Amino acid sequence: MIKSNDQSGKEAQILAAARKVFQRRGTSGARMADIAEQAGVNQALLHYYFRSKARLADAVFLSAARELFPPVLETLLSDAPLPDKVQRVVELELDTLQRHPYLPGYVISELNQHPERVAQFARAMTGQEISSFGPRVLRRIGEQIDEAVAAGDMRSITADQFVINLISLCIFPFAARPMIAALTQVDDEGWTAMIERRKQELPAFFLGGLKP
Amino acid sequence: MIKSNDQSGKEAQILAAARKVFQRRGTSGARMADIAEQAGVNQALLHYYFRSKARLADAVFLSAARELFPPVLETLLSDAPLPDKVQRVVELELDTLQRHPYLPGYVISELNQHPERVAQFARAMTGQEISSFGPRVLRRIGEQIDEAVAAGDMRSITADQFVINLISLCIFPFAARPMIAALTQVDDEGWTAMIERRKQELPAFFLGGLKP
DNA sequence: GTCTATATGTTGATAGAC
DNA sequence: GTCTATCAACATATAGAC
Numbered sequence: 001m002i003k004s005n006d007q008s009g010k011e012a013q014i015l016a017a018a019r020k021v022f023q024r025r026g027t028s029g030a031r032m033a034d035i036a037e038q039a040g041v042n043q044a045l046l047h048y049y050f051r052s053k054a055r056l057a058d059a060v061f062l063s064a065a066r067e068l069f070p071p072v073l074e075t076l077l078s079d080a081p082l083p084d085k086v087q088r089v090v091e092l093e094l095d096t097l098q099r100h101p102y103l104p105g106y107v108i109s110e111l112n113q114h115p116e117r118v119a120q121f122a123r124a125m126t127g128q129e130i131s132s133f134g135p136r137v138l139r140r141i142g143e144q145i146d147e148a149v150a151a152g153d154m155r156s157i158t159a160d161q162f163v164i165n166l167i168s169l170c171i172f173p174f175a176a177r178p179m180i181a182a183l184t185q186v187d188d189e190g191w192t193a194m195i196e197r198r199k200q201e202l203p204a205f206f207l208g209g210l211k212p
Numbered sequence: 213m214i215k216s217n218d219q220s221g222k223e224a225q226i227l228a229a230a231r232k233v234f235q236r237r238g239t240s241g242a243r244m245a246d247i248a249e250q251a252g253v254n255q256a257l258l259h260y261y262f263r264s265k266a267r268l269a270d271a272v273f274l275s276a277a278r279e280l281f282p283p284v285l286e287t288l289l290s291d292a293p294l295p296d297k298v299q300r301v302v303e304l305e306l307d308t309l310q311r312h313p314y315l316p317g318y319v320i321s322e323l324n325q326h327p328e329r330v331a332q333f334a335r336a337m338t339g340q341e342i343s344s345f346g347p348r349v350l351r352r353i354g355e356q357i358d359e360a361v362a363a364g365d366m367r368s369i370t371a372d373q374f375v376i377n378l379i380s381l382c383i384f385p386f387a388a389r390p391m392i393a394a395l396t397q398v399d400d401e402g403w404t405a406m407i408e409r410r411k412q413e414l415p416a417f418f419l420g421g422l423k424p
Numbered sequence: 425g426t427c428t429a430t431a432t433g434t435t436g437a438t439a440g441a442c
Numbered sequence: 443g444t445c446t447a448t449c450a451a452c453a454t455a456t457a458g459a460c
Contacts, residue, residue: 209421
């Protein structure tokens with residue numbers, strides 16, 4: 001009965017509020033006062049639960065990083081044929097990002113501005129060290145590429161360029177949404193429509209780029 | 213003889229230092245003291261020349277935004293055939309970003325975290341309003357796509373998806389460099405090599421994705 | 425124009441009542 | 443566990459000498 005009075009879920013409220021504020025303002029731009037207000041609690045309570053801004057920021061970053069990549073990496077590691085994987089990754093990622101539009105920009109900012117985040121990111125990819133996971137994915141994709149190339153179904157491409165191209169096409173539009181929206185002059189509805197079209201067209205575009 | 217004593221170029225020194233610090237730390241993360249130190253001048257001098265941190269940050273952002281996009285947009289607007297444009301944009305952008313690796317992450321951060329930047333960005337695209345420039349580029353590309361489709365050289369694709377795909381493939385790897393480097397476990401040399409390969413392979417990949 | 429010294433304002437964090 | 447009040451540290455900005 002240690003945290004008896006926390007059925008109200010203050011801790012969860014705080015974390016949710018922190019997610020919102022950190023993702024919009026970045027770690028340095030976020031204010032503890034704003035988080036407290038957003039959570040509807042007193043600022044002192046943030047420190048009671050999370051001790052410091054840095055720790056709270058760590059918690060938020062970790063959960064964000066875990067949301068962004070592991071599902072994709074697991075899909076890429078599965079036994080499905082390559083074209084199916086592409087199809088699934090596009091759907092999975094675009095769906096996730098439509099629900100969490102600020103995630104990519106936030107993760108990119110953090111990773112660029114706070115070097116220590118890189119190691120945290122690596123650990124967040126899975127329980128294990130990235131040293132095993134990243135390369136394992138790339139090896140698996142590489143094998144499948146080799147098969148497809150041997151069968152005459154695909155031009156040769158390195159596994160890392162394959163993966164980089166795929167996630168670039170999925171994630172960048174969300175990270176750069178303000179730019180793109182300005183350039184193409186679309187409002188929120190137009191944006192949603194554009195993303196929906198993208199879900200359908202992207203797999204064909206991506207796989208077409210690899211035809212022999 | 214108003215700024216007689218500025219042949220030493222203190223103002224330029226400050227701006228250069230500010231660029232460096234803002235691009236690495238973001239607007240909120242950057243410290244005026246760090247900029248002063250980096251520039252080798254006193255902190256009061258920053259205010260003498262730029263009045264406030266906000267104005268200095270504006271100057272830096274503007275120059276960064278101007279470096280990132282206008283050359284690409286002008287290339288896309290030119291009279292060259294579509295495949296040539298793709299080739300040129302890839303070279304141009306990858307070269308620029310190799311020289312300024314932090315640019316994409318910085319611009320993305322700013323645009324996501326500071327809403328007022330969006331309007332500044334729009335103006336920075338060219339002397340004119342983006343309201344004329346962005347759509348003009350898209351219209352021109354759209355025409356060329358239509359021609360290629362009519363000639364049976366290309367699958368149909370909207371002009372905005374065309375441009376989004378192209379800049380995604382060029383810019384994202386730099387914005388997400390820490391992620392990608394962690395995933396693929398490449399060091400600085402490996403990174404450079406990967407980008408060089410990319411310059412050669414990307415145009416074919418991109419155009420291949422549009423074959424009928 | 426450029427510096428030192430200092431004022432002013434924020435912000436993260438703690439003490440202590442309830 | 444949760445709050446109010448307050449502290450200590452830092453960051454931006456200004457005053458004023460040179």
